[in-house]
Structure formats: C-alpha cells, structure tokens
Amino acid sequence: MPVIRVGNGAGFWGDNLDAPRLLAECGRLDYLTLEYLAELTLSILAHQRSRNPQAGFVSDFLTVLESLAPVLAVQPQLKIVTNAGGMAPQTCARQASAILSKAGLGETLVAAASGDDIFPHLDELIGSGESFMNFDSGLALGDARSQIASANAYLGAGGIVTALSQEARVIITGRIADASLTVGPAIHEFGWSWTDWNSLAAATVAGHLIECGAQVTGGMFSGWTAGLSLDNLGYPVAEISDAGQVVITKPPMTGGIVSTETVTEQLVYEIGDPAHYLTPDVDADFSQMHLAQIGPDRVEVSGAKGNPAPPRYKVSMAYCDGFMAAGTLVVCGDQAAVKARACGELILSRLRTAGVNLARTHIECLGTGDTLPGIWKRNNDALEVVLRVGVHDPSRAAVERFVREFSPLVGSGPPGVTGYTGPRPSPYPVFAYWPTTIARERVAPVVEVHTAADWATTQET
Amino acid sequence: MSTVPLATIAHARSGDKGNHANVGVIAYTPAGYEFLGRYLTESRLAQYLLPLRPRQIERFEMPGILAYNFLLFDILVGGASRSLRTDSQGKILSAALLEMPIPEPPNVQEMLPPEKSHE
16 A cells, blocks of 8 residues: 655754754654744744845755755655745746755756745735634624735645646745645645545645644643654654554654653644634544554554635735844842842833833743743742743834843842843734635646746746 | 641642643542542632632533543633733642632542552
C-alpha cells in the first residue's frame, strides 16, 4: 500500500533553525513542510513590506533553505512545501531561488502560490456585497475599514496540488490553512477526489498534528519529567497511506517522545468544536477519533470523518490599533512583592504627573501568582519578584515616554530594585485581529512555477 | 472531603483562538473519563475560572481519546495581539486547570496514569 512520509520542521516563525535540516537528513521524507504563519504574522509582514519592498515574507526560511540545499542535492525524492511566502510569495520564491542557484540547484522547479491577499481589492469586495463582519464579536467592519492593515483569505490545498502537478519541488505559499500544507501532497500523490471527504479529513488530522512541530513529539507535554530528554528533539513525521491511514512518528535516535498522550494533547490543541474542524478543504469531524501505540514513538491515528468543505473562506484581517510596550524590573529582599507593586504604581503615577494618561495598563508581580491572579495560590513571601508593566495607547509618543520610566526607579524607588541593564523595551505597533469570511468564488488562487535559475533572473513586477 | 489536584487523573493542553482559549482535558483511563464527565461540568469550570471572567464556557466530548475540550470564550483580554498579560495566548491555562482541586474519587486507583514509558 502506498505511503508518503511528510515531516514538519517548523511550527512557527522563530522556531529552531536547525530542526528542518536534521529532520530532512534522517526522516526519510517525501515532503518537508515548514509552517510559519500565526494568526497575526501577516500583519507584521505587511508592516515590514511597507518599509522594504524586498521584505514581506518569513526570512527565516532563507536561512533554513541554505542549510537544506545539500540535502536536496542528495535526496531526489524530497520536496519542500512552506507558507513562508507570507505577504510576498513571489519575492520569497525569487530570493529562495537565488540560494538554490548558488548551491548548484538552478534546475529546481520553484512555485509561488498566492491569491490569498485580498487587501488590494477590499473596497471592490465590499461594493460587491461582502460585509466582512467580525465573526467573533459580531461587529460590522464600519469605521475599522480605514485602519485595516492586511486581509488574507485562508486558501486550501489547491495551489499546492497545482504546483506539484507541474512538478514543482519547492512550493512557497502565502496564507493557506496550516493543515493544507500536508493535505496538498496527499491529494497529489494518491489522486484523491476533492470530494473524498474522509480521506481529506484523515490528511487534515495528520497536518493538524504535525503543524506545530515539536508540540506532538514531547514539547509542551504535561507528562514532562526531568527524565524526558528534549535535547536533539525529533520533529514529527506523518505517514499517510492512500487509504487515509495515518501514523505519527519521529526520526530514530532523537529526543522527545511520540505517545498516545503527546498525540492526544496536540489533537486537542487550539480546536473548537471537535465535530467541525473547518478548513477550506474539508469540514473534519475529530470527535470519534482513536489513537493506538503501535510501536516505540509510533501512534496510529484513526476515526476522522469528513463532511463537505465550508462554502466560505475564513479571512484574517488586522487593523492598526495603537502601540504597546512592556518592561520589567526585579525587586528583591524584605517585602519584595509589596515593593514591586508600589514600583508599578509609581511608574504610572509619575506618567500621570507628566501629563501622560495611558489608555490601558497592566501591572504584574511575577512570582506572587500574578500570571493568573485568583487562580494560582497567592505568594507574598518571595524574596525576589519580577515587576512587569504593560501598556497600550493610541499615541506612540506616550508609549515611548512610558518605557523611560523603568531605569529611574533603581535610584528613586524603594530599596532592592535591580534588573535594569540592557536596552529599554521598544514600543511596537499593534495589529489587532479581525476574523471574518469571504465567498470562495471571490478569491482566485494563483500559482506560478519556474526553474530557480529563471526565478532568480526575473524582475519585481 | 479530601481533594486531589485534577493532574492526578488527567493531563491537558491549552491555546488561543483569537480572544477565546481552549483547554483539552484528557483522562488517563476510562474510569477517569467517566468521572470527569460527571464532575467537570461547564458550571464547575466556570466557577474555578471566575477570576479570569470567561464570558461563556462550552464543553465538547471526544470519547475515543478520553478527552473533554472546553472552549473559554473571551477569556484572553485581547488575545495575542492586544492582551497586556504575560500569558497573552492562554498557554498556561492547562497548567492552571491541572491544579484544580477535585474530590478524591473512591476508585482513584483506576484513574491513575499508566507507567511512563520514558522513565
């Protein structure tokens, strides 16, 4: 029975840079996926692109690709599928292609899959009847329209399947559903119909389980003990058969663990109603699933059912919402908790005296139970406490004024204040989340495939 | 009545969904799942999480993997983009839930985790 091995070497932007190479070297992979885009990553990328036309994608991917080039050279079966393209899949493809060409892989076919960015057409889409109501809050777009910074539809596996059918070996997408990075290869390899809902659901589960990288192989595991080695942590591999059977595993001789417990924890990670795990590919039902340990670090995953894909694409919009910053100080000795809280209040009262009234503020005395106040048992006896103050305001100047108030407390606050060296915290723009939907037919996926040599010589359009 | 932490009979994982969070609570054994089904109701969880003021809590069953998934609506005070909390994304809600005191079930021995394979 035909089986493909799909490994995921990145679970988020900023994940371990060595993991993709280590996984590709010893994972016997057919596909290496790299997942980089959280809900709001695209707004940060849009912000970067507004300052630099060569930016707008996940630059970590270029570093990773450089490390993967020697592996691509000796593993002819290996293909890479990633959403590193972010706001600029073509720019990413061009720069990735330069790396491949330099490594002697200029003949490699590289695909850029885009069409998810609907921001340029927003007014036109509103004119044609899309209201872009916030599906969490129920609010109409209204005044927020002028503050929208990015708007991307979550596309499905279609672009990846198109690219693979044109023999692309490195596929760089913008926003697509995370699980679709895995579903695309499975559809291509097994020729599944787009209405083979149960198979699509099975591959979607596989994608969901590996999309966060090491979180299914022992990272974040509640059963952690000092005896569980997370050094040289193995990143996950999903084995998927043409009949939709799925096994989650990891390369041999690596740290971590794949057990029914680690896989169960990841199965429930960031899901809503398990009977309706919605992607653009399928409405997957996880509610009747089973897991079985079929060998060391091998867990069989079964029982996913599929129903027809939802009629609308999810859209992630971000709107500009002022500026935030958070700073810390360390307060020690007798009454550390009381002193830390006083320092936090002092920062805010000195700002008020200076005429700076911040819209939102939050003081935490870490070590006293403040990460979840009222839930953790309160501890006011610690001899060292981290004071953390976070603020949010429409004015950048006000937030810039705030970050200056930490260092002075060392000499002008209670005794025992330290931890003030290092750079001041930086104010950063806030891109708030506006989840909404759009009719499928209003979004047009685009796939462009060229050799790396050709990409590297094409010009920006 | 003697109590034990929820961690005695279950493990968990949490994460964010915009301004909402979810926590999956997974029993180690079928007996534990059956107990949690009766004890860990939406209203009991709401009471435990009251200081965090979730707007609403909804429980879903996943019997094949002995899990209950709880959706905690509007618990994140702005979520990943706007929350001023250290834990803006609800990553530690699972750890908090595992500290929840539960009445010790008479058959607690049937609910304990199996031997850890990696120890």
